[in-house]
Amino acid sequence: MEKIWLCLAHMSEAGEEMKYIREAFDTNWVVPLGPNVNGFEQDLEQLCGHDKHVVALASGTSAIHLALIMLGVTRGDEVICQSMTFSASANPIVYQGATPVFVDSERDSWNMDPNLLEEAVKQSIARTGQKPKAIIPVYLYGMPAYIDDIMDVARRYEIPVIEDSAEGFGSNWRGQMVGTFGDYGIMSFNGNKMITTSGGGALICPSIEAKKRVMFYATQAREPLPYYLHKEIGYNYRMSNICAGIGRGQMTILDQHLAHHRMMCDFYVKHLADIDGITVHVNPDERFDSNYWLNTILVDPAKTGGVTYDDLRLALDAAGIESRPLWKPMHTQPVFSGAPAVVNGVSEDLFAHGLCLPSGPMVKEADAHRIVATIRQALR
Ligand SMILES: *Cc1c(COP(=O)(O)O)cnc(C)c1O
Numbered sequence: 198m199e200k201i202w203l204c205l206a207h208m209s210e211a212g213e214e215m216k217y218i219r220e221a222f223d224t225n226w227v228v229p230l231g232p233n234v235n236g237f238e239q240d241l242e243q244l245c246g247h248d249k250h251v252v253a254l255a256s257g258t259s260a261i262h263l264a265l266i267m268l269g270v271t272r273g274d275e276v277i278c279q280s281m282t283f284s285a286s287a288n289p290i291v292y293q294g295a296t297p298v299f300v301d302s303e304r305d306s307w308n309m310d311p312n313l314l315e316e317a318v319k320q321s322i323a324r325t326g327q328k329p330k331a332i333i334p335v336y337l338y339g340m341p342a343y344i345d346d347i348m349d350v351a352r353r354y355e356i357p358v359i360e361d362s363a364e365g366f367g368s369n370w371r372g373q374m375v376g377t378f379g380d381y382g383i384m385s386f387n388g389n390k391m392i393t394t395s396g397g398g399a400l401i402c403p404s405i406e407a408k409k410r411v412m413f414y415a416t417q418a419r420e421p422l423p424y425y426l427h428k429e430i431g432y433n434y435r436m437s438n439i440c441a442g443i444g445r446g447q448m449t450i451l452d453q454h455l456a457h458h459r460m461m462c463d464f465y466v467k468h469l470a471d472i473d474g475i476t477v478h479v480n481p482d483e484r485f486d487s488n489y490w491l492n493t494i495l496v497d498p499a500k501t502g503g504v505t506y507d508d509l510r511l512a513l514d515a516a517g518i519e520s521r522p523l524w525k526p527m528h529t530q531p532v533f534s535g536a537p538a539v540v541n542g543v544s545e546d547l548f549a550h551g552l553c554l555p556s557g558p559m560v561k562e563a564d565a566h567r568i569v570a571t572i573r574q575a576l577r
Contacts, residue, residue, distance in 0.1 A: 201518045201564045203491060204389045204557035207454070214446030221438050229416075231438030233445055240448045241384070241399055244367075247377045249401050250408035253436035253444070254415055257363040257385030257398035261333070262289035263411050263434060264359045264381040264400055270295050270330045275321045275537070279309045279335040279361070280526040281544035286335055286361045287527050298329060299528040299538040305481040307547055308342035309334040315350045317539040324537070332358045336365030336375050337524070338553070339391075339458070339490035340478070344370050344378045351379075359383065363398070366391040367455045369486040376401050386440075389557075391454055391490055392447035394440040455488055457558045461565065462489040465554060468569040472576060474500030478551075491553040493523065504576055506552045512575035518568055523551035 208214050217233050226232060234253050241251040254260050270276055272294035278287045280299035290297040300317045303310040314332065321329045332351050334342050344360070351358045358379030362368070365375040366384055376382030382401035386394040402408040413419075418431025436444075465477045474497040480487055496506040506522065513520045525548050528538035555568060 217442030229435040233441035259434040260383035311346035339488035341370040
């Protein structure tokens with residue numbers, strides 16, 4: 198039987214990606230700039246709306262790094278970051294010599310708890326005598342956060358927000374796409390994300406001036422002179438014209454991908470919701486519109502007769518189906534053991550009970566039936 202994966206890259210049937218790549222070869226734009234990069238950025242700006250400006254970059258991680266640089270984050274600063282996330286949300290804080298301060302989640306969206314955020318801001322000010330330099334909320338598995346409340350705290354204390362929307366491409370909060378609420382927003386086009394450029398990312402910027410400055414840092418901070426003059430440290434973070442060609446092709450099937458991930462959510466709800474002890478994570482109310490990048494379940498062994506999320510993971514694995522525990526909170530990671538954290542137990546509880554299920558466009562209907570049948574079997 199064929200292996201079923203969580204979220205594999207999936208190209209358009211029309212071969213749009215190859216068309217743009219071939220164009221790049223034919224015109225010899227095989228460099229980290231060019232018509233595909235410009236075209237992809239235009240596509241992304243159109244999607245964002247709200248007068249945002251987008252820079253295509255080498256990865257989502259480099260986008261977070263450049264946003265921190267734009268906000269002047271440096272040695273000795275503190276930056277608040279959601280604890281329940283992938284390490285890439287927090288690593289760039291350390292690249293800048295700053296300290297991450299981790300904030301736990303609320304139960305509805307699994308994302309940053311706005312009340313704990315305010316508590317973390319107060320603690321940070323008491324500890325360092327200055328405000329944290331930035332706040333990084335995350336849209337875990339595509340689920341929007343209580344971003345209005347997070348922005349409210351951020352505005353009251355005048356702290357900039359970098360939205361890590363790497364997993365939230367195409368998700369909306371009150372009809373507005375996530376990544377467009379804060380000062381900066383980041384996107385990821387890694388191979389396993391909602392759309393891919395094989396590897397890549399983008400930074401959503403608040404102005405054309407900010408976009409130009411980000412492009413300056415992303416291309417080695419070269420001053421505009423005929424010879425190479427450098428007054429600042431730069432980075433080689435621009436997206437290649439080949440990768441951007443894949444991205445332009447992928448934009449033609451974005452709606453198809455979003456529809457598939459949401460359809461998978463409906464399928465899991467329909468086929469798992471009646472099982473005692475299994476909860477499918479869905480939009481908490483109508484303000485949330487998740488892209489369901491990865492569909493997730495919580496398993497309560499007290500109600501499943503002792504069957505845990507990890508028993509299900511092993512059963513799925515034995516049946517050739519990939520599943521994965523939820524992100525292990527950053528405040529429990531050995532690499533961040535010294536970092537301050539404001540916790541309420543929610544992220545640790547989610548990590549102890551949750552599982553990600555296959556959700557990408559390569560998961561066909563027969564696969565979906567095989568997945569729920571395997572779960573039901575394991576619970577018997
Ligand atoms: C994937 C991901 C990133 C990093 O994106 P890359 O393009 O892989 O560098 C950052 N944050 C979160 C939450 C992610 O899932």
